Amino acid sequence: MSGKKERSIYEAAGGRQAFLDLAQAWHERCLADSIVSHAFSHGYHSHHTERLASYWAEALGGPKDYTESMGNESQVVHMHSGNGEHKEMDDRAQVCFVQALADAAIPDNPKLRNTLTAYFKWSIGRMSAYPESADQVPGDLKMAYWSWDGPV
Secondary structure, X not given: OOOOOOOOHHHHHOHHHHXXXXXXXXXXXXXXXXXXXXXXXXXXXXXXXXHHHHHHHHHOOOOOHHHHHOOOHHHHHHHOOOOOOOHHHHHHHXXXXXXXXXHOOOOOOHHHHHHHHHHHHHHHHHHOOOOOXXXXXXXXXXXXXXXXXXXX
16 A cells, blocks of 8 residues: 555646636636526625635635635525526536636546536535425534545
């Protein structure tokens, strides 16, 4: 046994800048999409891209910047809850994400891109777990971490 530790998803994607680029590319794609843009029609945080990049980075093996200084999992899920079912928007957001992987020049490694895509799909399900009311979101949800093998 070599004892060599496998690189995190965060590292394999290219680190902090890669996640900033990915969040920016995804956000631009979402705003340009006639269905997904509705999610942003009521406004969004002025540092949305940076916050999203930090959230994704932490969930995928990067620094804990999001939970140490920006928010927690319950707040994130709460923000995305109480909006009813929106399968078409979720499906299109996933398409935007896959396209954003190329836009952001995330390494064209099938294992990496498949893992990122699987994470995003899973994360959308987590964010839409409380469609009826944000008041149903538990206040003690833990950050949802993801590994090469799926949820941790």
